[in-house]
Amino acid sequence: MKLTGKAWKFGNNVDTDVIIPARYLNTSDPSELAKHCMEDIDPEFADGVREGDIIVGGANFGCGSSREHAPISIKAAGVSCIVAEYFARIFYRNSFNMGLPIVECQEAAREADAGDILTVDLTSGRVINETKNRSYESEPVPIFMQELLSAGGLMPYTMKNLSK
Amino acid sequence: MTITEKILAAHSGSDRVTPGELITCEVDIALGNDITAPIAIKAFEEHGAKQVFDKKRVVLVPDHFAPNKDIASAQQAKVMRDFAKDREIENYFEVGKMGIEHALLPEENLSLPGDVIIGADSHTCTYGALGAFSTGIGSTDLAATMITGQIWLKVPETIKFMFKGKKKNKWISGKDLILYTIGKIGVSGALYKAMEFCGDVIDELSMDDRFALANMAVEAGAKNGIMKADNKTLAFIDSQEVKPVRDFKIYESDSDAKYQGVHEYDAEDIELQVAFPSLPENARPVGDAKDIVLDQIVIGSCTNGRYADLEIVATLLKGNKVARGVRMIIIPATQRIYKKAMNTGLLDVFIDAGAVVSTPTCGPCLGGHMGILAEGEKCLATTNRNFVGRMGHPKSEVYLASPAVATASAVTGKITDPAVI
Numbered sequence A: 001m002k003l004t005g006k007a008w009k010f011g012n013n014v015d016t017d018v019i020i021p022a023r024y025l026n027t028s029d030p031s032e033l034a035k036h037c038m039e040d041i042d043p044e045f046a047d048g049v050r051e052g053d054i055i056v057g058g059a060n061f062g063c064g065s066s067r068e069h070a071p072i073s074i075k076a077a078g079v080s081c082i083v084a085e086y087f088a089r090i091f092y093r094n095s096f097n098m099g100l101p102i103v104e105c106q107e108a109a110r111e112a113d114a115g116d117i118l119t120v121d122l123t124s125g126r127v128i129n130e131t132k133n134r135s136y137e138s139e140p141v142p143i144f145m146q147e148l149l150s151a152g153g154l155m156p157y158t159m160k161n162l163s164k
Numbered sequence B: 001m002t003i004t005e006k007i008l009a010a011h012s013g014s015d016r017v018t019p020g021e022l023i024t025c026e027v028d029i030a031l032g033n034d035i036t037a038p039i040a041i042k043a044f045e046e047h048g049a050k051q052v053f054d055k056k057r058v059v060l061v062p063d064h065f066a067p068n069k070d071i072a073s074a075q076q077a078k079v080m081r082d083f084a085k086d087r088e089i090e091n092y093f094e095v096g097k098m099g100i101e102h103a104l105l106p107e108e109n110l111s112l113p114g115d116v117i118i119g120a121d122s123h124t125c126t127y128g129a130l131g132a133f134s135t136g137i138g139s140t141d142l143a144a145t146m147i148t149g150q151i152w153l154k155v156p157e158t159i160k161f162m163f164k165g166k167k168k169n170k171w172i173s174g175k176d177l178i179l180y181t182i183g184k185i186g187v188s189g190a191l192y193k194a195m196e197f198c199g200d201v202i203d204e205l206s207m208d209d210r211f212a213l214a215n216m217a218v219e220a221g222a223k224n225g226i227m228k229a230d231n232k233t234l235a236f237i238d239s240q241e242v243k244p245v246r247d248f249k250i251y252e253s254d255s256d257a258k259y260q261g262v263h264e265y266d267a268e269d270i271e272l273q274v275a276f277p278s279l280p281e282n283a284r285p286v287g288d289a290k291d292i293v294l295d296q297i298v299i300g301s302c303t304n305g306r307y308a309d310l311e312i313v314a315t316l317l318k319g320n321k322v323a324r325g326v327r328m329i330i331i332p333a334t335q336r337i338y339k340k341a342m343n344t345g346l347l348d349v350f351i352d353a354g355a356v357v358s359t360p361t362c363g364p365c366l367g368g369h370m371g372i373l374a375e376g377e378k379c380l381a382t383t384n385r386n387f388v389g390r391m392g393h394p395k396s397e398v399y400l401a402s403p404a405v406a407t408a409s410a411v412t413g414k415i416t417d418p419a420v421i
C-alpha cells in the first residue's frame, strides 16, 4: 500500500498532551478531536491539514499518556501516515491497533522539510521524498503488525480469532 | 531470567521467554478509567462482544474528570457506569469509593506480586512497586483484553538500576530517585524496556516511595518498572482493609539474568530534584532552581498523593502559612487516605496553613479541573508530567518535585529546599 502526501514537520518528543490537550478529552468524538489536533504545538495545523497529508516527527513521537484520542484525532484530521525517527511505545501500539499507519525511518524524518511531498510504501518500508528526490529504506512493518493492519485493526483481528 | 521475564513466561504458558519474542499473555487485571474506558466500551459493543472475560478482573475507575466537571464528561462517565452495571463488573468504583486508580488498586489488593496487569492508562506501571508486571496500553487493547483476558506483548529487554549507599538527607524520596534517573537517561532512555530497580536504597524505601518511583518509569519511555517484593511488600498487603482474593507469587531475578544495561547510582550524589518545564528529563538539583516564583502548588496524583506524602507535607507545613499570592491545592489520592488524614489531624494542619483540600481526583494533574493554570502562571506539582499545557494554558509552566520540596516552596512562594524552612 502506497501513500502520498504533503509533510507537516514536528520536532522531538511530541507528547500526547500537545497532540490533543486534556481539556478536549471530555469527548471521544473523532471529528471534535480532529478540530483540536496539535493545537498547543501548531495552532494552524487543524485548519491547514488536508486529507492524505503526512506528519513527520522526530524522536519519541507520541510520548506520554495512553490516550487513544491522540492517534484518533490525527487520523480524523485526515492524516494518512506518520513518519518519525521512532515512536513512544503506547502510541506505536495504539496506532496499529486502530489502523493508523506509522513508519519509523530516521533519515527520512530528519531530512524532510515542511511542505515536501512524501510517498510511503508500507509493504516495503520505503519512503520517498519526491520534492528532494531522495529515497530511504526502513524496516518493513513486523509480520504480526501487518496481520493486524490487514485484518483492519486489533478488534476485527480478535473477533476473527475468537470465532475460529 | 529477570523478574519481568519470569512473570511473562508464567503467564504465557512457557518455561522461558526471551527479549524480543512476541507472546500472548494471560492477564490478571485489566483496568480502564473515565477517559479511556468509554472508547474501549464502544469498540467492545460495536464488535458484538457479549460479556467480559471475568467480572472480577476488569477494574473501572472514574477518576480523571470525576466528580464530573461538565456535561460532556458526565456523559462520558455514564458510558462506563452503565457498562459496569450491565456487565456486572464487580470492581467499578463510584464517586465516594473512588480514588486515583493507581493508588486505589493496591489499597483494594487488586494488584499483587507476580501479576500481569494491563491498564488503559500510561501510569499502570505503578504496580511494579509490588513486584508485578504492569504496563499501560490504549483503549483498543483494553477492549480486546476485556473480551479475551489476554494481550499480545513483546518481551522487553531489562535495564537494571542499582541505587547504593546512603541518602544525603531525610527529605530525599522515591520521587527524587526517579527524577534523577530520568534526568540521566532521558525521556526515551528506557524506550520499550523494563526498568528493574534494586539496591540498598530501594530496600529501605517505604512502599509509598516505591510506588512513586515505579509510577514514573513510563516517563523514561519504559514498558514497565519493577522491583522485587519483600517483607515490606507483604506487610503492605497484609495491612490493607481488603484482603487479597487471589494467590500470588513472588519472583526474583536470577543471579545470571541478562540485562541490556546496568546503571549504578550512588545515593550520595543524589540531591533533591526539580524537573523544569516541559519534560520530566529536565531534572536539576533544587539548588539550581533559584528565584522561581510560583503561583500554585499541587500535592497529589498517582505519583505523590499517598498518606506518607501527606505526612511529609504536614510536617513541613505545621506552624507555617502558605505564602501570600500562592494557591496550595492538596488532593488525597483515595477516600481511605483522605479519611486517615482527617483522623490524624493532617487536614487541620493543611487548612490552618491556608491550603485547600479536595476530594480524590486526578483533576489538575492532567489539566482536567480543580486547579487549571492561566497564561504565564507557574506551578510546582508532585505530579509526573510537565509537558506544554499539561495543567492548563499552553503558556503556563509546571515544575515537578517531591512533596517536601513542594511544601517548602508553598511556604516561601518560590522553589525552595526544605532544609531552609
Ligand code: SF4
Binding pocket: B064, B100, B101, B102, B121, B123, B301, B302, B303, B361, B362, B365, B366, B383, B384
Ligand atoms: S493522577 Fe495524573 S498521571 Fe495519574 S492517572 Fe491521574 S491524570 Fe494520570
